[in-house]
Each structure stands twice: as C-alpha cells, then as structure tokens.
Amino acid sequence: MQIDWLPLEQVTQEGEHTYTFHLKLPDDFVWEEGAHTHMALEGFNVGEKPNRSLIRHMSISTLPSEGTIGITTRIKPECSVFKQTLQQLKMGEKIALFKTHSNIPLRREGRTVYLLSAGVGLATFRPITLQHQIDRSGIPHMHSLNVDSARTELFKTQLPSHEQFSSTYVESRSAYYDALKDMTADKEGLYYVVGSDEFLHDTINVLQDANIPKAQIMIDKRQDQLDTFLA
Ligand SMILES: Cc1cc2nc3c(=O)[nH]c(=O)nc-3n(C[C@H](O)[C@H](O)[C@H](O)COP(=O)(O)OP(=O)(O)OC[C@H]3O[C@@H](n4cnc5c(N)ncnc54)[C@H](O)[C@@H]3O)c2cc1C
Known part of the structure; x- marks a missing residue:
C-alpha cells in the first residue's frame, strides 16, 4: 500500500x-x-x-x-x-x-444532478460542483441542497449560482425534507447523498418512498455496503 x-x-x-x-x-x-x-x-x-x-x-x-x-x-x-x-x-x-x-463519480447522462448534504458533507461536493463549472456536458442542471444547523453556508461564495447550477442552504431537517420532497418530482434525476449514516438512511427512505430507483442514488459507500443502504 x-x-x-x-x-x-x-x-x-x-x-x-x-x-x-x-x-x-x-x-x-x-x-x-x-x-x-x-x-x-x-x-x-x-x-x-x-x-x-x-x-x-x-x-x-x-x-x-x-x-x-x-x-x-x-x-x-x-x-x-x-x-x-x-x-x-x-x-x-x-x-x-x-x-x-471515489465511489461517486460524476455521471453525465443528460439528467439533472441533485447534491444532498448535511453539514461539512458539502466538502465532498465542492470539487464535483467545480468540475461541472469547467465541463457542463451531459449535465443540464446541478442543484445542491445543504442542511446545517450551524448556518455555515459552507463554500457559498466559492460555488456561485449560474444558469446550470443552483444551491439552497437550510438550517433545519424539516426544511430539508420539504425541499427534498419537492425535488423528487424529478423521477429521472441523479441523487448524490453525503452525510452521517443516519442522514443517508433518512434521505434514501424519502427517495425510495418517491419511487426513485436505486440506480439513480449515489452514496460514498463500497459496493458491499451499498446493498445494506439501498435495500
Ligand atoms: C467516505 C467518508 C468521507 C468522509 N469525509 C469527511 C470530510 O470530508 N470531512 C469530515 O469532517 N468528516 C468526514 N468524514 C467523517 C470523518 O471520518 C469523521 O468520522 C468525522 O469527521 C468525525 O471525526 P472525529 O471522530 O474525530 O470526531 P469529532 O469531529 O472530534 O467529534 C464528533 C462529535 O462529537 C463531539 N465530541 C467529540 N469528542 C468529545 C468530547 N470529548 N466531549 C464532548 N463532545 C465530544 C464533537 O463536538 C462532535 O460534535 C467522512 C467519513 C467517510 C466514511
């Protein structure tokens, strides 16, 4: 090694x-x-x-x-x-x-990419967002939703909105779930999730209740752990 x-x-x-x-x-x-x-x-x-x-x-x-x-x-x-x-x-x-x-490569499949994070989990998405700024091919839109009770609004000035990127910062889990449920109207979207295991489970439950297929949910876990999270 x-x-x-x-x-x-x-x-x-x-x-x-x-x-x-x-x-x-x-x-x-x-x-x-x-x-x-x-x-x-x-x-x-x-x-x-x-x-x-x-x-x-x-x-x-x-x-x-x-x-x-x-x-x-x-x-x-x-x-x-x-x-x-x-x-x-x-x-x-x-x-x-x-x-x-990397377990969560950027998929360029002509679908909207949703980046769902809790707290400093947004750090994982910073380079993904910057890479999309450099090369927008295959990703018509990217949206980041971050929940952080500490109200850090991490990287807000470094990741400015443009016609193909938007971001929302919320402070409470209830505001997060409201925003997430609105997003799940997009049944074709790719949903990337980063945060604690509890956050992953809760977010995946909402996505699966909305009939988002597991092939469209991306989490930073090894293949053998994916089955547990996406069962
Ligand atoms: C794939 C993957 C990627 C990750 N990427 C990141 C990343 O980019 N950035 C990142 O920060 N983490 C990341 N993590 C999580 C990281 O590995 C740590 O688990 C996390 O940062 C917590 O660190 P820590 O255990 O040192 O605890 P701390 O951060 O020190 O503590 C965790 C919590 O416990 C409290 N606490 C700790 N000690 C005490 C004490 N003695 N008394 C009272 N309260 C206490 C703290 O205040 C805090 O709220 C990632 C995890 C995985 C699996």
Missing part, C-alpha cells in the same frame, strides 16, 4: 469551527472529483496494528487543477484526539494519505 506523507501548507477557516487543511500536492498524486482518502497522523503505523484513533476517512474538497489537496473538517472545542492533534499541527508537519478512491 502506498502511503504519501505530505506537508501541511496552509489552513483556511471556512466558518465557525470549520477549516480546510491544504497539503502539498505531489506530481504523481491523482484523484477524481468526489474522492475520499484515509488521513492519518504521525504514529498511526508504529505498532503492530494501525492505531485507528489516528486515522479518519476524509473527502478531498479540492480539484487537482487547484494545485493543492484540501481536506475540510469541523473542529469543535470538544473534539477527538485526532482533531485536537490536527489543529495543533504546524506548517510543514506531515500528514499521511492513503487508499484514495
């Missing part, structure tokens, strides 16, 4: 308790929009078994063309040892990335 140890180059605050950690991009490091990676801190692989408290799944919130690997996460005052350590890293200190992979 290839492990890349990459220096921290910059930290950007995106909102209250929300930060993007920018890592140096090596020439041979490639990923597709929507990909996730394993992010690990120093010491994670010194014992016989990997120390899981020093490893997290994270989406890459940038595109390769931006020249940086961005990881966006929320760090609240009460947080895990992983997040505490991350927040205390100094510029130049290294973070390990490995097993980078």
